[in-house]
Amino acid sequence: AAVPGCYLHPLNVTVRSDHEGTCQGSLVVQACVGHCESSAFPSRYSVLVASDYRRTITSVSECCTISSLKKEKLQVQCPGNRRVSMDIYTARACQCNVCRFARY
Amino acid sequence: TSSYNLSTFVGCTVREFTFVARKSGCRGLRITTDACWGRCETWERPMLRPPYIAAHHRVCTYNETKQVTVQLPNCTAGVDPSYTYPVAVRCNCMGCSTATTECETI
Known part of the structure; x- marks a missing residue:
């Protein structure tokens, strides 16, 4: 059951880069x-x-x-065994804080 | 709503709220009514592109309202004694609409 508070939560992220979308990598971010x-x-x-x-x-x-982000390196695998490294953000800490409604 | 354990409650519900209705030229009137209180599910997740953080922010607020008008006591001559306030019929986790709501943070 849900408990009050604001917590880190792992998310599986799959990235397809390249114009053709042929490079691919995945990583768990928070x-x-x-x-x-x-x-x-x-x-x-x-x-x-x-x-x-x-x-x-x-x-x-x-x-x-x-409340705090950090960068992680994601290795993206491309055709021909080519590898590309890209930066991806992940949460380091969470906090109940100011709501953002700019999108609504 | 008194059966909820408030320190562990998750969700959004109608809850009793007491305030003093005031306007200039009249005495204040203490009113107990139904308002909204709770803990809504909200999240933020990283994104690859700017602004790099996606937010899903909802607050516990009035979904269905009825208006109640009361008469304030001891108003000076020429001051309309009526005071109208919203009563929560249903509360829900929703975006905070600045058209109808003063959206503040704790």
Whole structure:
């Protein structure tokens, strides 16, 4: 069962590089996955006035974030036994922190 | 909701919330209502290309709302005593919409 908090979580990543997509490599990288606290409640009067009564709800939240990244080398295997090395990021530490909503 | 163990609860639920409804020209009124609280699943994972981190961030917030209007006490003459606030009917893990919500961090 899920427990509160934000933790490292291994992800299998397969990379196909090259314009033709013929080079391939895979690696386990760390993501951050978890359950952080959030709440929503009626906005204070000052928020109502400042938003012209549109923001009637205030959400106070934290989300699971990557607090530290590190680079790892991924060996990509190409045709003819050619090898290419590329950098790939992996999470080193996780933390319940500021949510990012830029995409929504 | 009192049967939940709050320190281990995972998910998003309606929870009792008490606040003081205030506006200038009236006395405040203490109100206990239904709001939202919980722990939503969120994640971030590395990406090969900029911005290098993909985020899936959701918060526990109002999914279905009803509006309740109360009368604030002791308002000065000419001040409308009515105060309207949202009551949570259902709560869900969702994106925080700045159109309807003041999105803050802890």
